[in-house]
């Protein structure tokens with residue numbers, strides 16, 4: 001399947017009185033790894049389910065390539081979805097689980113198995129073809145689910161929290177594998193996640209949602225270095241959101257330093273409220289009067305030269321060039 005650009009135009013989902021997705025516009029070029037990020041209930045899954053066709057749109061359009069797929073049945077869209085629960089058939093072998101959707105499409109047996117084996121190689125499942133799902137580890141079951149979604153040659157792969165059931169070690173490993181697969185296949189992946197780190201590591205395009213709307217869509221560098229709103233800055237973490245000279249600004253925590261700065265810096269006094277050792281860095285939380293609470297993340301060797309005491313008053317500073325103006329709330 002060619003796939004092509006995915007475009008959401010004023011896409012809306014209402015459940016009774018609740019507007020879960022509020023007229024969002026988004027363009028995702030072909031071959032993009034796109035992560036949807038946001039707090040619980042912001043509408044990420046509803047958006048994904050509308051693209052998959054598992055949920056009807058209450059308004060707006062979904063365009064894939066040259067086709068308007070808004071009202072097509074899921075099997076006709078050229079999309080495939082990998083579920084968090086994997087949803088494997090317990091009584092079918094790995095090979096039959098993966099070949100199943102081709103059987104539904106009426107493909108002859110030899111063709112289904114050849115295609116299923118090709119996809120199994122892609123996700124490194126070759127030696128498990130005769131196993132039943134119960135005889136596989138969680139990570140292997142997940143690869144079966146992934147292969148099953150890919151066997152129909154989708155133009156877009158949709159993944160709803162695909163890594164959340166895995167332990168941290170496996171999560172990192174599968175994350176790398178997903179990225180490799182996406183690059184190899186050249187199709188877009190739309191991946192819903194709660195994890196900022198996961199989105200930063202995987203995405204070409206990060207879409208941050210809040211209350212059914214897109215708060216910001218951009219590269220990981222865009223959303224981290226240039227958060228559009230206080231919400232994005234706080235949600236991505238690593239930022240101080242402050243009111244300076246009467247306007248909302250953000251200053252990255254790793255740009256704040258202890259001590260007095262030069263002329264190009266803004267220096268203020270803070271009282272040390274907390275110190276947390278983090279290995280390569282030390283996090284110091286200061287109460288800075290009207291500016292509010294300021295967090296500084298300092299390289300360990302800098303901190304070791306002038307350690308702080310709780311309750312102590314200390315000057316802190318940062319370069320004015322590191323202040324980034326936010327849109328007013």
Ligand SMILES: Nc1ncnc2c1ncn2[C@@H]1O[C@H](COP(=O)(O)OP(=O)(O)OP(=O)(O)O)[C@@H](O)[C@H]1O
Nearest residue numbers: 015018019020038039040041042043044045046047
């Ligand atoms: N089938 C449904 N019926 C009624 N309300 C629903 C339904 N599904 C979702 N909602 C509501 O729509 C809003 C968005 O839900 P959605 O599942 O899209 O959010 P989400 O960002 O994916 O959340 P989470 O991260 O918790 O999965 C929520 O307020 C939710 O309660």
